[in-house]
Amino acid sequence: MTTEQPSNTTRKRLIIGGAVAAVAAAGVIGVVSVNAQDPDPGTKTPVAADVAGGNLAQSTHLTIAAATKAAQAALDAAVKENQHVTVAVVDRDGNTVVTLRGDGAGPQSYTSAQQKAFTAVSWNAPTSVLARRLDNAPHLADIDGTLFLGGGAPVTARGGAPIAGIGVAGAPSGDQDEKFAQAGVAALGN
CATH class of the missing domain: 1.20.5 (Single alpha-helices involved in coiled-coils or other helix-helix interfaces)
Structure with missing residues (x-):
């Protein structure tokens, strides 16, 4: 074959x-x-979708200018009292928008300020208030990225919904940190 x-x-x-x-x-x-x-997304034909019927949510975020203004006001308040702090401003989703590290601020203050800001916006409450809640719910402290120490303050919209958080870290007490964070909130007119 x-x-x-x-x-x-x-x-x-x-x-x-x-x-x-x-x-x-x-x-x-x-x-x-x-x-x-x-x-260049302008070279593509946009895809339109009809999302009527409650399928859209609108949220409010601080502008970079407003976040910077708040952070600078908080830092200025600390400098007036001769404190060396870091200030962080996060948006509603907990993403850092602005961080200002003051002259002489300790290395731990950078992360602490971000975590305080995240905690304040997440629960829409000052972190000093939230720290007291740990007595009844100690496992709250196990949530990643949070820090239940005084120094975080929420920024709210007119209706009371949180739109940002300001965290300050580095002063000798959380009460001082929170006072400086509140100065940042006040600078925004809330």
């Missing part, structure tokens, strides 16, 4: 055809990849 071997011509055609198919596929993938990374 004999088996037929493909001729050299057939073999060459198969190799060339496979190579052409591979190049074509790579080109399509390359085009898709380039289009996915297009930095």
Whole structure:
């Protein structure tokens, strides 16, 4: 029994055809990849979706200018009392918007200020009030990213909903830190 071997011509055609198919596929993938990374969203046709029926939520956030104004007011209040602190302002979602580390502030104050701000906005309450809640619910302190020490103050919208948190850390007491955080809130007119 004999088996037929493909001729050299057939073999060459198969190799060339496979190579052409591979190049074509790579080109399509390359085009898709380039289009996915297009930095100019204006070149795309926007996709419209009808989201009526309560499928949209609106939230309010501080501008960078307002967050900076609040942080600077808190830092200025601390400097007036000769305290070396760090001030952090976080948005409603707990993302840091502005952090100002004052001259001479300790290295631990940076993270502490952010955690106090996050805690204040998360529960819409000053962290000194929240610290007292630990007596009845000690496991609250186990929540990642929170710090239940005085020094955090929420910033609220007119209706009372939290829109930001200001945290201050580095003064000798949480009461002082919180007083400085409240100065930042006051600078915003709340």
